[in-house]
Amino acid sequence: KLYDIAVVGATGAVGETMLKVLEERNFPVGNLYPLASSRSAGKKVEFAGKWIEVLDLDTFDFSKVQIGLFSPGASVSAIYAPKAAAAGCVVIDNTSQFRYDDDIPLVVPEVNPQAIADYKNRGIIANPNCSTIQMLVALKPIYDAVGIKRINVATYQAVSGTGKEAIEELASQTANLLNMKPIETKVYPKQIAFNCIPQIDVFMENGYTKEEMKMVWETKKIMGDDSILVNPTAVRVPVFFGHSEAVHVETERKITAAEVKALMEKAEGIVLIDKQVDGGYPTAVSDAADTNPVYVGRIREDISTANGINLWVVADNVRKGAATNTVQIAEVLIRDYL
Ligand code: A2P
Numbered sequence: 001k002l003y004d005i006a007v008v009g010a011t012g013a014v015g016e017t018m019l020k021v022l023e024e025r026n027f028p029v030g031n032l033y034p035l036a037s038s039r040s041a042g043k044k045v046e047f048a049g050k051w052i053e054v055l056d057l058d059t060f061d062f063s064k065v066q067i068g069l070f071s072p073g074a075s076v077s078a079i080y081a082p083k084a085a086a087a088g089c090v091v092i093d094n095t096s097q098f099r100y101d102d103d104i105p106l107v108v109p110e111v112n113p114q115a116i117a118d119y120k121n122r123g124i125i126a127n128p129n130c131s132t133i134q135m136l137v138a139l140k141p142i143y144d145a146v147g148i149k150r151i152n153v154a155t156y157q158a159v160s161g162t163g164k165e166a167i168e169e170l171a172s173q174t175a176n177l178l179n180m181k182p183i184e185t186k187v188y189p190k191q192i193a194f195n196c197i198p199q200i201d202v203f204m205e206n207g208y209t210k211e212e213m214k215m216v217w218e219t220k221k222i223m224g225d226d227s228i229l230v231n232p233t234a235v236r237v238p239v240f241f242g243h244s245e246a247v248h249v250e251t252e253r254k255i256t257a258a259e260v261k262a263l264m265e266k267a268e269g270i271v272l273i274d275k276q277v278d279g280g281y282p283t284a285v286s287d288a289a290d291t292n293p294v295y296v297g298r299i300r301e302d303i304s305t306a307n308g309i310n311l312w313v314v315a316d317n318v319r320k321g322a323a324t325n326t327v328q329i330a331e332v333l334i335r336d337y338l
């Protein structure tokens, strides 16, 4: 059986990757409709060896498709995802718009695939934030084995998380600085080339940024456990693709580093790279970029506390953090529900 699919935001960083991932994973696509704003309507995108015309989201009839993969930004999803759902299309939405609504499932297929059943509530499934997805894929086996009390995490996030304009900003600032030319800052509040910026998304009243609070809210919802404490610091770094995270976990019961390594070795979706030699760990650019797994390394017991485990977690934020996770949700949806 084939499914007719709309990809909303098909000209963006995530949308383009959705097209690639659908093709790579041989998703049973019948008709494919790439959608974007009127600015891009008429452009062409490549899918499965064919060039397909981009259509205007505003005038598209969603009764023509069974599934919509959305990544056009939260304010656009807010308007069009409910319209698509009302026309009978199941929406898998990458934006933050619906994630915290109680009746909308928020899904990482390796962690809580059972939640997909709740798509029936409103015809919408939410895809979590990239930083949350990779952290929870790595932590789920530990949670199941010994429980988790508290997570301290610092992120090192790639500019592709912001979108195409930010990729361009890092490239042009880098080129200009190396050529002794002045730079412009438009997307980020400070220079991103050769720098680290401790702000992702807007500031909240409690002094955390919204990106940090997303990791707090989403961890509780996806794990189905409001008691897990999460303390994140989210930092933008001059990397194009791949988020890295230093994750420090306090578990309910003691687990050794060797036991965690054994869990990671057999976990779905995880590649363990953990040798205590030069380069014996994963990095964004040399391992994760343009691939689908979550990579884990630097596993060690925390010397400062009794039940502590440290991990280094890396994944391609546009793939596992967005497009791949969305397509994986669609795979479970058609296998079990449609
Ligand atoms: P467009 O190319 O027409 O602007 P990114 O996150 O990489 O910046 O990509 C955002 C994606 O969302 C693009 O495909 C963009 O299309 C799309 N998009 C942005 N605003 C709208 C809108 N108002 N209606 C439809 N698509 C939109």
Ligand code: 11C
Residues within 6 Å of the ligand: 094, 095, 096, 128, 129, 130, 131, 157, 158, 160, 161, 162, 200, 211, 214, 317
């Ligand atoms: C970033 N995590 O890296 C953001 C991008 O909530 O889907 C994704 C924002 C979101 O900038």
